[in-house]
Amino acid sequence: MSDQQHEPPPPYSPYSAEDASKFSNYPVKGAPAPEMSSQPSYTDSQNTQSATRVIQLPPVAIAVSQFGQFPVECDCRYCHAHIVTHTSKVAGALPWIVMGICFVLGFFLLIPWCICCIPFCIDSCLDVLHTCPACKRSLGRFSRI
Numbered sequence: 298m299s300d301q302q303h304e305p306p307p308p309y310s311p312y313s314a315e316d317a318s319k320f321s322n323y324p325v326k327g328a329p330a331p332e333m334s335s336q337p338s339y340t341d342s343q344n345t346q347s348a349t350r351v352i353q354l355p356p357v358a359i360a361v362s363q364f365g366q367f368p369v370e371c372d373c374r375y376c377h378a379h380i381v382t383h384t385s386k387v388a389g390a391l392p393w394i395v396m397g398i399c400f401v402l403g404f405f406l407l408i409p410w411c412i413c414c415i416p417f418c419i420d421s422c423l424d425v426l427h428t429c430p431a432c433k434r435s436l437g438r439f440s441r442i
């Protein structure tokens with residue numbers, strides 16, 4: 298048992314370091330294939346053409362629905378100042394609809410009618426009105442419906 302464990306390992310590679318350096322040069326000399334060298338820059342020109350196609354896409358109108366429920370940084374279209382819009386909560390159509398539903402259900406389900414005004418106190422039910430802090434004009438409105 299112990300004799301087999303202490304046997305010297307077999308030589309890993311029959312080649313020395315000098316032979317390895319000769320081998321590393323060998324595939325480089327015979328590497329270039331005639332098919333690859335016949336069309337050197339064709340694929341490069343194709344890549345640049347596809348890149349310019351992506352850039353030439355028509356510009357997308359961003360200013361349509363840019364107003365959300367939070368203040369937005371934009372240019373005022375009235376005074377042309379670069380501002381962050383001032384937001385204020387405004388009761389839109391949604392709290393009136395919820396109030397109407399609660400009022401009708403109050404006849405049948407004994408829901409107290411005082412909760413009908415709750416939607417007007419919840420920010421998530423109110424529209425957001427964006428105004429310019431410089432010229433105080435209305436720039437847009439974020440509607441819940």
Ligand SMILES: [Zn+2]
Binds near residue numbers: 429
């Ligand atoms: Zn303005």
